Amino acid sequence: TPSLYVVATPLGNLQDISPRAVAVLGSVAAVAAEDTRHSQRLLDAFGIRARLIALHEHNEQSAAGQVLRLLEEGGSVALISDAGTPAVSDPGARAVARVRAAGFPVVAVPGPCAAVAALSISGLGERGFRFVGFLPPKRAARRTAIEALRGDPDALVFYEAPHRVSECVEDLAGVLESGRRLLIARELTKLHEQSVVLPLEEAAAWLATDPNRVRGEFVLVLEGAPPGEGLDAEAERVLALLLAELP
Numbered sequence: 001t002p003s004l005y006v007v008a009t010p011l012g013n014l015q016d017i018s019p020r021a022v023a024v025l026g027s028v029a030a031v032a033a034e035d036t037r038h039s040q041r042l043l044d045a046f047g048i049r050a051r052l053i054a055l056h057e058h059n060e061q062s063a064a065g066q067v068l069r070l071l072e073e074g075g076s077v078a079l080i081s082d083a084g085t086p087a088v089s090d091p092g093a094r095a096v097a098r099v100r101a102a103g104f105p106v107v108a109v110p111g112p113c114a115a116v117a118a119l120s121i122s123g124l125g126e127r128g129f130r131f132v133g134f135l136p137p138k139r140a141a142r143r144t145a146i147e148a149l150r151g152d153p154d155a156l157v158f159y160e161a162p163h164r165v166s167e168c169v170e171d172l173a174g175v176l177e178s179g180r181r182l183l184i185a186r187e188l189t190k191l192h193e194q195s196v197v198l199p200l201e202e203a204a205a206w207l208a209t210d211p212n213r214v215r216g217e218f219v220l221v222l223e224g225a226p227p228g229e230g231l232d233a234e235a236e237r238v239l240a241l242l243l244a245e246l247p
């Protein structure tokens with residue numbers, strides 16, 4: 001049956017592509033890619049000849065229509081993004097939903113994902129995690145968004161751009177209580193890969209020590225709220241009243 005394959009591609013190190021991903025990309029009628037020039041280089045590296053169609057945030061509806069027509073004609077399609085897993089802080093979710101609504105199978109060809117890679121080397125994800133992705137780029141909105149995450153006991157996973165990572169870390173430290181551990185991971189699987197876990201309040205200083213430390217692509221993983229932080233003031237007031245009634 002014609003299917004949409006959602007295929008994860010490397011974050012940087014080409015050896016991270018799976019044999020199954022190579023096989024699928026080489027066998028479909030078309031590969032829908034976020035940036036076709038970028039993806040052409042990936043396909044070339046594996047000697048894959050495929051028809052590429054552009055599917056990015058600005059044309060996702062019309063591109064999804066193109067994908068559907070191919071499926072209706074009996075051809076399978078693969079969806080990839082510039083790096084990692086498509087439709088995770090990347091285009092693709094709307095196309096996936098439309099393909100599902102039309103009744104075609106959607107099949108995962110799993111592999112690299114920056115969020116999961118960072119979580120796996122953080123030592124902070126034992127209890128569970130919450131994937132936040134990108135925080136708002138403007139400071140006030142970002143602080144409000146962080147405030148809303150305050151009580152979450154799960155580890156929080158953020159994506160951040162290099163020109164905003166220092167500001168983001170400052171806001172996390174400004175809004176949340178100190179003592180939480182933070183993983184800063186950059187350039188995962190690449191030449192200048194680096195990762196460190198340190199107390200949240202020391203993170204901004206660590207980044208400021210060396211200009212190289214704010215270069216590249218970043219994932220932040222923040223330890224979840226300490227017990228008790230999840231209760232807002234009203235809940236604490238009610239709890240205190242109830243506790244006072246206990247024998």
Ligand code: SAM
Nearest residue numbers: 011084085088090113114159160187188217218
């Ligand atoms: N869908 C992708 C995934 O599953 O990994 C993520 C796409 S999102 C548009 C790009 C962000 O992912 C970057 O800004 C960065 O936060 C993170 N990222 C991607 N590659 C990375 C790498 N090699 N090292 C660290 N972070 C990376």
